[in-house]
Amino acid sequence: MLHGPNLNLLGEREPSVYGSMTLIQLNQKLRSFGKKKGIQLRIHQSNSEGVLIDLLHKYRKWADGIVFNPAAYTHYSYAIRDAISSISIPTIEVHLSDIYKREEFRKVSVLEAVCLKQISGLGLQSYILAMECLLSSPEMSD
Ligand code: DQA
Numbered sequence: 277m278l279h280g281p282n283l284n285l286l287g288e289r290e291p292s293v294y295g296s297m298t299l300i301q302l303n304q305k306l307r308s309f310g311k312k313k314g315i316q317l318r319i320h321q322s323n324s325e326g327v328l329i330d331l332l333h334k335y336r337k338w339a340d341g342i343v344f345n346p347a348a349y350t351h352y353s354y355a356i357r358d359a360i361s362s363i364s365i366p367t368i369e370v371h372l373s374d375i376y377k378r379e380e381f382r383k384v385s386v387l388e389a390v391c392l393k394q395i396s397g398l399g400l401q402s403y404i405l406a407m408e409c410l411l412s413s414p415e416m417s418d
Contacts, residue, residue, distance in 0.1 A: 278321075278328060280345055281324075328356060343403055344367055351381055371402060372397075375396050376396065
């Protein structure tokens with residue numbers, strides 16, 4: 277599970293857009309869902325593009341799938357796009373808010389094409405659905 281830039285400020289950052297749940301609370305819910313489903317979960321947040329790329333590299337052999345909220349990098353990071361397409365495990369792009377109902381620049385994801393799926397606008401449920409989707413994905417079965 278990877279959280280991109282500014283998501284460390286969840287809870288105090290634009291609560292009308294992102295809600296009042298902190299990243300710690302969000303992660304607690306993700307961990308308890310993971311536990312229920314028998315998923316071994318590693319969760320990281322970084323504000324740095326390079327660190328996120330290093331994490332994709334680091335976990336490429338360990339993880340069966342990645343749930344990734346790339347935050348603003350979604351809209352312009354070709355380096356993250358290349359990192360996702362360089363690894364062979366399925367990645368799901370998630371967003372708390374609905375990126376299609378906000379500013380024009382958010383409607384473009386340069387990552388979507390290299391991800392298995394994009395889930396946007398469902399808050400916590402975006403992440404939960406992404407985990408469910410990975411669990412039922414044939415890409416994860418071998
Ligand atoms: C976000 C949407 C992005 O446009 C924004 O830059 C974020 C959060 C979301 O979860 O809704 O930081 O990825």
